[in-house]
Amino acid sequence: MVLPKEIASFISGAWLLLNNTPTDLNGTPLTGPANLPVGLHPVGMLTYHPTGYMSANIASTDADHRPLSVSYPFKANDSDADWAQVGKHTLAYAGQVSASEDSTTSSGTLTHGPLVVASIPSWVGTKQERNYTVYPKGVKGNENDVLHVWIRSEASGQVGNLFWERMP
Template identity: 40%
Template sequence: MKTDHIIAALAGTYSLINSTAWQNGTELPSPWGSNPVGLLTYTRYGYMTANMAATEADLRPVNIRWPPKNTDADADWSLVGMHAMSYAGFFSINASVPATTHRGQLLHGPMVAASVPVMVGSTSRRNYVMHERGEATYLLVSVPSDDPTFRSEIWWKRVAKG
């Protein structure tokens, strides 16, 4: 399958709008809180990066700065780590699933860097659906699951075409 045109159509930077997951039809609390921020970038060269974080003060201590200091509380850094996610690496179109410029499945990985160490070297599947609304482009990314009671959707809005 020739996928260069699909990758070119997806290429760009997207701003996080919403991340929601459900188990047995019940919405689950988001690790990124109720008003998350994030960016997702796909390049036409097959690289990607995803970053998501909570914005609520009780999930993001404002008393710590980079680089960490010996006087910083481990609990504060732990809280930041529990409510933020970053990873970067390669991406491709999953050839075993029918794909178009508007719908298909991506493979994120292998990951080169990740805030969660076990993700380095891993590859994850992500379903995508592209929506055009006037001048705006929205990307719905869902995480496929073997558990039929679980569903996850992440909505992004394109802020820069790649």
């Protein structure tokens, strides 16, 4: 798979996370903590480069996921437990991006990977398939293009839904 020029030119740029709404397979929102590893109100940025590379960063803003005691550069009194809490509620990865043959500028399947960087070590070298739909500016009252990226897992009985707004 490759990233066709028309899709690359359309998705290229930076996208800010609007919301993370996991659902069951029937569309009912899942709100328990186990279903929201990046918290209730995460922040994130998804970046696509026209040459076929991408990066994704998502982090929780929930106070109990972000201990105030951690600092950078690291200090001797920073606890490993506090840093583990931050890492547990953060997701970051980067690598190549390609699109399935039936993908268009409005919908299809993107493959992120093989990943060369990932905050989850087992993801390095893997490919992460993501379905997508693009809602152009104004279609749903949105001021900018909105990118809905989702993954459906029959095994877990869940759909991970992420909505991203194109940065102007």
